[in-house]
Amino acid sequence: EVQLVESGGGLVQPGGSLRLSCAASGFTFSTYWMHWVRQAPGKGLVWVSSISSDVSITRYTDSVSGRFTISRDNAKNTLYLQMDSLRAEDTAVYFCVRGASGWIGTDYWGQGTLVTVSS
Amino acid sequence: QSALTQPASVSGSPGQSITISCTGTSSDVGAYNSVSWYQQHPGKAPKLMIYDVSNRPSGVSNRFSGSKSGSTASLTISGLQAEDEADYYCASYTTSFTYVFGTGTKVTVL
Numbered sequence: 001e002v003q004l005v006e007s008g009g010g011l012v013q014p015g016g017s018l019r020l021s022c023a024a025s026g027f028t029f030s031t032y033w034m035h036w037v038r039q040a041p042g043k044g045l046v047w048v049s050s051i052s053s054d055v056s057i058t059r060y061t062d063s064v065s066g067r068f069t070i071s072r073d074n075a076k077n078t079l080y081l082q083m084d085s086l087r088a089e090d091t092a093v094y095f096c097v098r099g100a101s102g103w104i105g106t107d108y109w110g111q112g113t114l115v116t117v118s119s
Numbered sequence: 120q121s122a123l124t125q126p127a128s129v130s131g132s133p134g135q136s137i138t139i140s141c142t143g144t145s146s147d148v149g150a151y152n153s154v155s156w157y158q159q160h161p162g163k164a165p166k167l168m169i170y171d172v173s174n175r176p177s178g179v180s181n182r183f184s185g186s187k188s189g190s191t192a193s194l195t196i197s198g199l200q201a202e203d204e205a206d207y208y209c210a211s212y213t214t215s216f217t218y219v220f221g222t223g224t225k226v227t228v229l
Contacts, residue, residue, distance in 0.1 A: 035218070037220075044122065044208065044220060044221070044222055044223040045157070045159075045165065045208050045210075045220040045223070046122075046220060047210075047217060047218040047219065047220060050217075050218070059216060059217055061120070061217065062120070095164060095165070100170065103153070103170055103171050103174075104151070104153040104171075104212045105153055105155040105167075105170050105171070105210065105212065105218075106155070106167070106210075106218075107167050107170075107176070108167075109164040109165050109166075110164060111163075111164050112164060
C-alpha cells in the first residue's frame with residue numbers, strides 16, 4: 001500500500017524557515033517523480049514544486065522560486081521541502097504527492113501538514 | 120501561470136448527471152492530453168478520479184468520465200449519489216513543464 005506521511009509543519013514567524021519531510025513507503029520511491037502541492041485555508045490546490053526521480057531536475061512555481069528548495073533522499077525514501085523567507089501567504093496545508101508512472105500527472109497524496117506563518 | 124477556470128459550484132439531484140468544465144489555454148489544457156481530475160472531501164486529501172483526460176484509475180466508479188475539446192476539459196458524473204458531494208479539481212501539465220490546477224468546483228447533491 002502506498003503511504004506518504006508528511007511532517008514538519010507548524011507555526012512560524014514571517015521571514016522564518018521551516019523544513020517539511022515526507023516519508024514514503026509501499027513503492028520504489030527512487031523511481032518516481034515527487035511533488036509538493038499546497039492549499040491555503042478554504043482555497044484551492046496550488047502546485048508548488050517537483051523533483052525528478054534522480055534529483056537532476058527541480059521545478060518551482062514562481063511565487064516560491066528562490067525561497068523554497070525541494071530535495072529528496074532516495075536511500076531514506078524521504079522527500080523534503082526547505083522553506084525560507086516565509087510569508088503570510090505561504091500559510092497552507094502542504095501535500096506530498098507521488099508522480100504517476102506511465103502518464104504525466106500525480107496519483108497518490110499524503111494527508112498534508114499545516115504551515116502557519118504569523119507573528 | 121493562471122489557474123484553470125472551473126465553475127464555483129454545480130448541483131444536481133440523486134440519479135442525475137452533472138458536468139464540470141475546466142477551461143485553460145493552448146499552453147496547458149490545449150497543449151497535451153495530460154488532464155487529471157481530483158475529488159476532495161472536507162478535511163481529506165485529494166483522490167485521483169480521472170487521468171489523461173478520460174482514463175479511470177482502478178477502483179474509481181464508471182459513473183465518472185472525462186473528455187476534452189480544445190482548451191476545455193470536462194468531468195461528468197452520472198447517476199449522482201450523496202457520496203459524490205465534494206470539491207473537484209482539474210489539473211493540467213503545461214508547456215513550461217509545470218502543473219496548474221483548476222479553481223475548484225463544489226458539487227452539491229440536492
